[in-house]
Amino acid sequence: QKEVEQDPGPLSVPEGAIVSLNCTYSNSAFQYFMWYRQYSRKGPELLMYTYSSGNKEDGRFTAQVDKSSKYISLFIRDSQPSDSATYLCAMITGQSGGSNYKLTFGKGTLLTVNP
Amino acid sequence: GAVVSQHPSWVICKSGTSVKIECRSLDFQATTMFWYRQFPKQSLMLMATSNEGSKATYEQGVEKDKFLINHASLTLSTLTVTSAHPEDSSFYICSASQGFGGYTFGSGTRLTVV
Numbered sequence: 001q002k003e004v005e006q007d008p009g010p011l012s013v014p015e016g017a018i019v020s021l022n023c024t025y026s027n028s029a030f031q032y033f034m035w036y037r038q039y040s041r042k043g044p045e046l047l048m049y050t051y052s053s054g055n056k057e058d059g060r061f062t063a064q065v066d067k068s069s070k071y072i073s074l075f076i077r078d079s080q081p082s083d084s085a086t087y088l089c090a091m092i093t094g095q096s097g098g099s100n101y102k103l104t105f106g107k108g109t110l111l112t113v114n115p
Numbered sequence: 116g117a118v119v120s121q122h123p124s125w126v127i128c129k130s131g132t133s134v135k136i137e138c139r140s141l142d143f144q145a146t147t148m149f150w151y152r153q154f155p156k157q158s159l160m161l162m163a164t165s166n167e168g169s170k171a172t173y174e175q176g177v178e179k180d181k182f183l184i185n186h187a188s189l190t191l192s193t194l195t196v197t198s199a200h201p202e203d204s205s206f207y208i209c210s211a212s213q214g215f216g217g218y219t220f221g222s223g224t225r226l227t228v229v
Binding site: 041 | 119121147149156157158159161164206208210212218220221222223225
């Protein structure tokens with residue numbers, strides 16, 4: 001079993017739809033959770049960062065973490081064609097106080113928002 | 116905001132030659148740099164982690180003699196793919212960190228070995 005599972009899609013939605021992206025993980029040592037957006041042939045850019053269970057909202061984006069179920073989600077409201085990209089979840093392992101915090105990524109979900 | 120510059124953005128080289136990829140943090144000091152490899156429609160796979168002035172720590176299965184990483188300063192890390200072969204063709208991405216939770220990615224380098 002991989003440490004982080006993410007459905008690669010592809011996911012295609014009409015403009016204005018609510019998008020739900022999800023990841024599950026098996027390692028209970030993961031404490032911090034991120035969502036990255038990656039456009040084709042570009043490096044990932046950070047969208048959301050959270051460390052506690054519950055919801056965190058930033059504009060049209062909401063990150064949700066359920067540590068008891070080892071399940072995280074990213075919701076995109078009023079989706080736009082410009083949101084078309086690959087969305088990667090990522091989680092941080094590593095020892096407290098150390099400098100080598102390694103991100104473990106999900107496979108990424110390819111999202112297309114159609115005008 | 117933090118910016119990481121990665122060069123070149125794409126490179127084509129002949130089999131057997133070496134290629135160097137540079138990753139620079141432009142407006143912050145990167146105590147740790149990460150190098151990833153990404154195949155089409157796949158996730159980012161961590162290759163190695165390097166701290167300034169120290170030897171890189173390679174992930175299991177990554178050949179350290181093939182993928183040479185140098186992190187000589189707090190703003191520059193390089194990845195050299197030695198004796199490249201077609202199977203090394205991939206998208207290589209660096210990430211620079213100035214501390215826990217702060218990761219900035221470069222724009223990636225597409226390497227094609229012919």
